[in-house]
Amino acid sequence: MEFFWYVVLIGILATYLVLDGYDFGAGIIHLFFAKTEKDKKAITNAIGPFWDANEVWLIAGGGVLFYAFPTLYASSFSGFYLPLMMILWLLIFRAVGLELRGQIHNSMWEAVWDKAFGIASLLLALFFGMALGNVVRGVNLGMVVNGVSTQEPHFFFLPLWNPTLSPVASELGIIDWFTLFLGVVSVVALMIHGANWIIYKTNSSLNGQLKQMIYKMNFVLLVLVIVSLSVWHIIEKEPFHNFIDNPILFIFPLITFVGLFGLFRVRTFKKDGTGFLFSSLFLVGGFTSTTASIFPEVLPSTNTVNPSLTIYNVANGEYALSVGVYWFAIALALVIGYFIIQYKVFNGKMDDVGYGEH
Amino acid sequence: MEEMLFYDRMQFAFTITFHYLFPQLTMGLSLIIVYFKWKFLKTNDPHYNKATHFWMRIFALNFAMGVVTGIPMEFQFGTNWAKFSELTGGIIGQTLAMEGMFSFFLESSFLGMFIFGEKILGHRWHFVTGLLICLGSWASGFLIIATHSWMQHPVGYEVLENGKFVLTNFSALFTNVWLWPSYLHNQAASMVTSSFVVAGIGAFYILLNKNVSYGKLFLKTGVVFGLISSIIVAVPTGDLLAKNVVKHQPVTFAAMEGIFHTEEKGAEIVLIGQPDVKDKKLDNKIAVPNVLSFLTYGNWDTEVKGLDHFPEDVHPTNISGLYYAYHIMVGLGTLFIGVMVLAVFQLTRNKLFQTKWLLWSFVFLMPFPYIANITGWYTAELGRQPWLVYDLLRTVDGASPTVSSGNTLFTLMGFVGLYALLGMLFAILVGKIIYHGPEPVKK
Numbered sequence: 091m092e093f094f095w096y097v098v099l100i101g102i103l104a105t106y107l108v109l110d111g112y113d114f115g116a117g118i119i120h121l122f123f124a125k126t127e128k129d130k131k132a133i134t135n136a137i138g139p140f141w142d143a144n145e146v147w148l149i150a151g152g153g154v155l156f157y158a159f160p161t162l163y164a165s166s167f168s169g170f171y172l173p174l175m176m177i178l179w180l181l182i183f184r185a186v187g188l189e190l191r192g193q194i195h196n197s198m199w200e201a202v203w204d205k206a207f208g209i210a211s212l213l214l215a216l217f218f219g220m221a222l223g224n225v226v227r228g229v230n231l232g233m234v235v236n237g238v239s240t241q242e243p244h245f246f247f248l249p250l251w252n253p254t255l256s257p258v259a260s261e262l263g264i265i266d267w268f269t270l271f272l273g274v275v276s277v278v279a280l281m282i283h284g285a286n287w288i289i290y291k292t293n294s295s296l297n298g299q300l301k302q303m304i305y306k307m308n309f310v311l312l313v314l315v316i317v318s319l320s321v322w323h324i325i326e327k328e329p330f331h332n333f334i335d336n337p338i339l340f341i342f343p344l345i346t347f348v349g350l351f352g353l354f355r356v357r358t359f360k361k362d363g364t365g366f367l368f369s370s371l372f373l374v375g376g377f378t379s380t381t382a383s384i385f386p387e388v389l390p391s392t393n394t395v396n397p398s399l400t401i402y403n404v405a406n407g408e409y410a411l412s413v414g415v416y417w418f419a420i421a422l423a424l425v426i427g428y429f430i431i432q433y434k435v436f437n438g439k440m441d442d443v444g445y446g447e448h
Numbered sequence: 449m450e451e452m453l454f455y456d457r458m459q460f461a462f463t464i465t466f467h468y469l470f471p472q473l474t475m476g477l478s479l480i481i482v483y484f485k486w487k488f489l490k491t492n493d494p495h496y497n498k499a500t501h502f503w504m505r506i507f508a509l510n511f512a513m514g515v516v517t518g519i520p521m522e523f524q525f526g527t528n529w530a531k532f533s534e535l536t537g538g539i540i541g542q543t544l545a546m547e548g549m550f551s552f553f554l555e556s557s558f559l560g561m562f563i564f565g566e567k568i569l570g571h572r573w574h575f576v577t578g579l580l581i582c583l584g585s586w587a588s589g590f591l592i593i594a595t596h597s598w599m600q601h602p603v604g605y606e607v608l609e610n611g612k613f614v615l616t617n618f619s620a621l622f623t624n625v626w627l628w629p630s631y632l633h634n635q636a637a638s639m640v641t642s643s644f645v646v647a648g649i650g651a652f653y654i655l656l657n658k659n660v661s662y663g664k665l666f667l668k669t670g671v672v673f674g675l676i677s678s679i680i681v682a683v684p685t686g687d688l689l690a691k692n693v694v695k696h697q698p699v700t701f702a703a704m705e706g707i708f709h710t711e712e713k714g715a716e717i718v719l720i721g722q723p724d725v726k727d728k729k730l731d732n733k734i735a736v737p738n739v740l741s742f743l744t745y746g747n748w749d750t751e752v753k754g755l756d757h758f759p760e761d762v763h764p765t766n767i768s769g770l771y772y773a774y775h776i777m778v779g780l781g782t783l784f785i786g787v788m789v790l791a792v793f794q795l796t797r798n799k800l801f802q803t804k805w806l807l808w809s810f811v812f813l814m815p816f817p818y819i820a821n822i823t824g825w826y827t828a829e830l831g832r833q834p835w836l837v838y839d840l841l842r843t844v845d846g847a848s849p850t851v852s853s854g855n856t857l858f859t860l861m862g863f864v865g866l867y868a869l870l871g872m873l874f875a876i877l878v879g880k881i882i883y884h885g886p887e888p889v890k891k
Contacts, residue, residue, distance in 0.1 A: 139560030142515065146552040152522050153545035160537020167526025167533070168848035174527055175859045179866060182516045186870065189512045193877050233850065245530065247850035406538045407614035414542060421549035428557035435561055435568055 091411040092401045095158035096388075098418065102154055104377050106147035107218075108283075108370045113141045114218075115284015117184065117211020118277065120204070123296055123303070130204060132294035134188060135440040136287060141188060143432065145181065158411060161244055161404035162388055169229060169246040170221070173264050177217050184210040212277065219276025223269030224248070226380055227257050227325045228390030231399065243396040244404070257325050262392065268325055275314045279373060282307050282353065286365035291440045297362075304356045304365065312350060315376075326390075329383055339382050346375030455856040456528045456847045459863065461829075463520050465822055466867045470514035472821045475589055475635060476642030477507050478582035480673060485575045494889045497571075499665060500578075502886035503646070506878060508563050513874055515556075517867070522548075528856065532836050532846030538614045539605055540595045543621060547591035554584035589638070590631055597626035599837050600828070601696055607840070626692055630828075633685035636677045637824060640784055641817040643674030644810070647791075649882060651810035654801055659885040664801055667810070671795060675788040681781055687743075693831065694744050697838065699758040700831040703767045704774040705740060706730050707754040714738040715752035718775075723768045728756070765833040765843075773826035780820040787813065 116137050124130045156163045167174060187207030191200055229246045232239035251263035255270075285300040322329040333339045349372030356365050384390060389399040397403070405411065481503045488496035522544065525533045533541075561569060562577040569577065598605075604620030605613045615621075647670025653663030693701045702708075706718045708728040717740040721733035738748040755763060764770050787809060794800040801807075832838055836846045 143556040146556045150548040153548035156537050157541030157545035161534050163526045164530035164534035168530035171527050171851045178520050185516045245850050410538050410615040413618040425553045432557045
């Protein structure tokens, strides 16, 4: 049962990454590339009817985490207190930026909300990458000082940074060079992803320029991936042991590289949606490879006193987990139904939907 | 510890109070919007469709505010109440996860279609999307109140040796005696808020002599919905809920009613008075003898237990706050019924639109259902103290052990600042929509 809900949780979070990921990416493109009013409109139209539903995957992920793995939810949400609150504030700014911009036609009003939307999207991409970095790096569970736990073994608290910015220091922080590095990987990957979505959903004049950008940034992304793989052993002694023990898991890195290498052909794709498909593969592959590398751990311990949190020691009771399968199956069928309807109704290019105009 | 708990509670209270300004309107308003759209389909009168559009704009803004202020609520269980989440997540995680899966997806998928898709969808399907959004928001309220009801009156659980609550009976969560009266009470109260807002804007247009045909439509619709819902709030739902409190939380009931000493030969009902908790009495009291016993037990002379009957460590922690919250809610609820009865009476005599003082009353009454709804929730929440899970888990044992009070104060200040900004933007934009008014119908 634990494994079933683990797969559900990872599935929901991967879906969130792909869906809200393109919103963040579109926000970053909006911030750096969109100069004319027409291009800005095209970008916000391309995500307008979708971002709200996309964000729900995060809430659903939080809900399933709370329900299936309550101890992990309690531990990580209180331990990562400050960055989570900042993510909340950024999500608010992103939403407000998108929803309020079109309400008043005034150049200063529009400029403010354009920047709010763009900067919040950029920071969210960075923060979510760093969040993943924090999870795989692990935390000082039980807040062990000199070999003695100062808290219950599954609780911890991380400050925003430590003075050395080192991921292997005894006093860890949210921001260190490793997590920051993953944050940058996330920003670059989502920027490519967002650009692919814009190409897919609009006829904006930026599309040609974006294809060039994707091609160039994909080299940057390749370098970043190679560098991250070569430093990974610093935070995790045997990063590949799960893959070596279970070669079937190599499917996840394989998906990642299909996505990554496929994108080098972005300039010759016949269909506008193909690029989006490949960047989705890269994101899903990268995320699942990372989580698979630490499985069954979900939050490693950096000390030797307290054990890591695994899906087995943080899970809800057996009955509660079984009974949830029924409602979850119904809910998932409905969600897929809504999703199909939504994408059918807002099929094709979105340039003229008139989003945000009331 | 005291200080930490204080900021944790302040942050939750502040963020939930601000959040609940929005869903209480959208739940009820979605029903009224669906009604307007339905009338349009039936009568083909374009006024109804323009009315749908006008309220849809206000709805969309409120909905967006509800969404962005709602996510911090789900997060705060874990961030600030980690111990509570760890111990009870096995049960309340279930209903909260269901809320996400069943209602948020429904609402968010169809909201875009409802707001932007009328041309693509056609009127009939546009009506259906409105209905689905209404259904989603009512389902959301249901699952939240199922969670709330479990905290007030825990059922279907077992406590393990390590203190964790595990679920033993899923359906018990939905047959909880607390759930249905609370849910219907809350939804009817949400209808009261939206009725007063719709009626208030209508009265405003009539008095201003602007958009008068819409003003009349809004006022008429508002008072009819308002009369029905304000009565349902009191009887049967409010009455049933009070009887639940008497039966399962008698100490809360004593504090709500301001009864410090057990009244053996029938209890009086206190209308006005200020509690003096230290000396265990009410100052400047105006009360009617024996009425409380009658309302509670149907018998004028039945004994009602006072606070002195219960040990002090189970007394609600803020007796005065609880007493005021309850009295404000009840007082306003009674006022709403009175105003709505008068308004419907005038409507049946075709005099409503000329009764100036009543129109003015509707304009000024608009904020009061919000106050009644919020104080109603304060009654429920303060009434449950000092418990998080009634009689089983104390609030003091639920807070996050590792988050310092300084960090919570930091984020509390952040929320206050951010929500002040959101509140101002919201007021400006709603004001603009109301000032602009519904689109006139072209002749």
